[in-house]
Amino acid sequence: MENVKSFEPGSITTANLQNILLTAVAPRPIAFASTVDKFGNVNLSPFSFFNVFSSNPPILIFSPARRVRDNTTKHTLKNVEQTKEVVINIVNHQLVEQMSLASTEYGDGVNEFTKSGLTEKASIKVKPPRVGESPVSFECVVDDIIALGNEAGAGNLVICKVVYIHLNTKYLDEKNQLDTEKLDLVARMGGSWYTRCTKQSIFEIPKPLNTKGIGVDKLPNHVYKTEILTGNNLGRLGNCNEIPSDSEIELHKKLPEVNKVLNIENEQLKLEQLHLLVKKQLEDNNLLLAIKTLFCL
Ligand SMILES: Cc1cc2nc3c(=O)[nH]c(=O)nc-3n(C[C@H](O)[C@H](O)[C@H](O)COP(=O)(O)O)c2cc1C
Structure with missing residues (x-):
């Protein structure tokens, strides 16, 4: 409480x-x-x-x-x-x-x-x-x-x-x-x-000037079904300009690391592994990959 x-x-x-x-x-x-x-x-x-x-x-x-x-x-x-x-x-x-x-x-x-x-x-x-x-x-x-x-x-x-x-x-x-x-x-x-404010203590948050982020409300509901993605992760994902297209997602599902996760049978485990992959892609500063991975489920 x-x-x-x-x-x-x-x-x-x-x-x-x-x-x-x-x-x-x-x-x-x-x-x-x-x-x-x-x-x-x-x-x-x-x-x-x-x-x-x-x-x-x-x-x-x-x-x-x-x-x-x-x-x-x-x-x-x-x-x-x-x-x-x-x-x-x-x-x-x-x-x-x-x-x-x-x-x-x-x-x-x-x-x-x-x-x-x-x-x-x-x-x-x-x-x-x-x-x-x-x-x-x-x-x-x-x-x-x-x-x-x-x-x-x-x-x-x-x-x-x-x-x-x-x-x-x-x-x-x-x-x-x-x-x-x-x-x-x-x-x-x-x-x-x-x-x-040293080099170690400052950080950047990329903010597109001419486009609007889709918002956390447009992310798939499953983001709340594990405790893996933090508020900062969701903020960064919601800052994407657009939801990936169906064809982009289909292509993305073929990537070996994504495919491996999608083949997990246990639904909860699959979700956890997917969120872990999204988190890793965000940590690697690859927002485009992360948002596509998120929308694979
Ligand atoms: C980093 C720092 C910030 C301070 N900020 C303020 C402030 O915003 N307002 C204020 O009235 N005093 C503030 N003080 C205290 C004044 O600097 C202090 O009272 C000072 O002696 C005033 O000097 P004066 O009487 O010569 O103007 C601050 C002190 C420090 C060290």
Whole structure:
């Protein structure tokens, strides 16, 4: 039987609630935000309440929240309120420790570039400097700031329009595009956990752009009669563009490995062996073979 704990968010403490939200909504990308106050004092702090929300116009949003501890607000928020400018620097593994150091709650006017040993590089269109070590930096003007409440833990949406972009060419591929593998990005998870996007941890899911997958509902009902095919297997099979034709299936049935399975007399054993073969073909990245095998029964 399914065991689920269900409750209203107001029934637990804000600290507890924050813990659940930040552990469940993860991994989160990190905006390493560089700002200046009205006197030009520089500030640098990371924010993982962050994402991209629009490409045209190019809009990034991050949220310096009111501290759960004492309901105070952050320097970054005060600075963007005063100057309406920010540089959002992207964080990869190479600078993750220095980024973490920069999150220390230093006093007014302390420059976290200096504290973390990162390099200030002058921006082109805005006053705050960018992080020289960052693979990608977005110079932004602040379009709007939306306070989500006045209580401890309330976020403040800082809506940023990108006005200039810096890409370190070290992270580009031969087609001059940002290269996911080279970037080695990091993201924030619950507690003090992070995750790292390495060659080993990233994977691709082929998605045809111009065609629609047939859907799991169009697969033969027997997919549920064994426990061999997982939800991921069914998702991949349902992503096929079309059900194989009768003539394709007839031809496919003649393949020795398929024929061998189809000749098994015991029906349950036959189904299990067929599903195992489909699974193997999926593991070998041969979706076309797998979908034909599946439709042989
Ligand atoms: C990876 C990381 C992500 C963080 N994300 C947020 C966030 O999204 N919102 C927030 O209010 N604080 C966040 N913090 C904490 C702030 O960085 C921290 O309070 C910082 O001292 C604020 O600096 P400031 O007062 O100079 O703006 C994060 C800290 C780390 C290390």
